Amino acid sequence: MKIATFNVNSIKARLPNVLEWLKEADPDVALLQEIKCQAADFPVLEFQSMGYQVQAVGQKSYNGVALLSKQPAENVLEGLPGDDSDEQARYVEATVQGVRVASLYLPNGNPVDSEKYPYKLGWMKRLKAHAATLLASEQPVVLAGDYNVIPEPRDCYDPAAWAGDALFLPETRRHFREIVNLGYTDAFRAIHPQRVAYSFWDYQAGRWPRDEGIRIDHLLLSPQAADRLRDAGIDKKARGREKASDHTPVWCELDS
């Protein structure tokens, strides 16, 4: 079972790109972030014609997540539990073939002296609480998406330059580590313990041609999912296309 996550940075602007990637990568489940449209405006038919069912949670202009699956998505949960007043479209979760999968778009948090950083940390606390609840179910769980967290210095082309950024502050990394230490496995890091690889390259300042990126898109696996982890990787090809997103897909393969 192949599960992939991809921050598409607008599904409307990226549709040909995403369809091409889907055709080549052929994941069983594709978790998308930053669709940047309302659910009603998501191009459902294009994905259905490729054999995918679509669960989309969106809002106008910003954020938005989707869960595409070849097999039915059951018990769909829209929105991260823990704050009914949070109206940002950043979370969708469902069960596909017995695996609980989530597409999440964790808040960026910049600038750190604004209300955005406490919102990010609050969202991470809610995610930790929910991740703990999911662990108690003892089912395979895959929490995938754009975490907007650089876990370690080696996941960044220039840690010093990012020292004060919301994606790399010690407080941010500590919150991420707390979720992992509940008992989750970073799929890419488990398969490639020594590899330096990135999932995001800024459009600006020639970051992509210089391979100056950061690794912020992750798949976190519960023990029952990690037991089945066969392979994982980052698809750099998508970032090199015309009209590319600033992110590239990250994936894992679970034994059936």
Added chain:
DNA sequence: ATGGTTGCCTCGCAA
């Protein structure tokens, strides 16, 4: 040197 780019769909904000 505080640069530069993309997408939203407004004349700035978010990333």
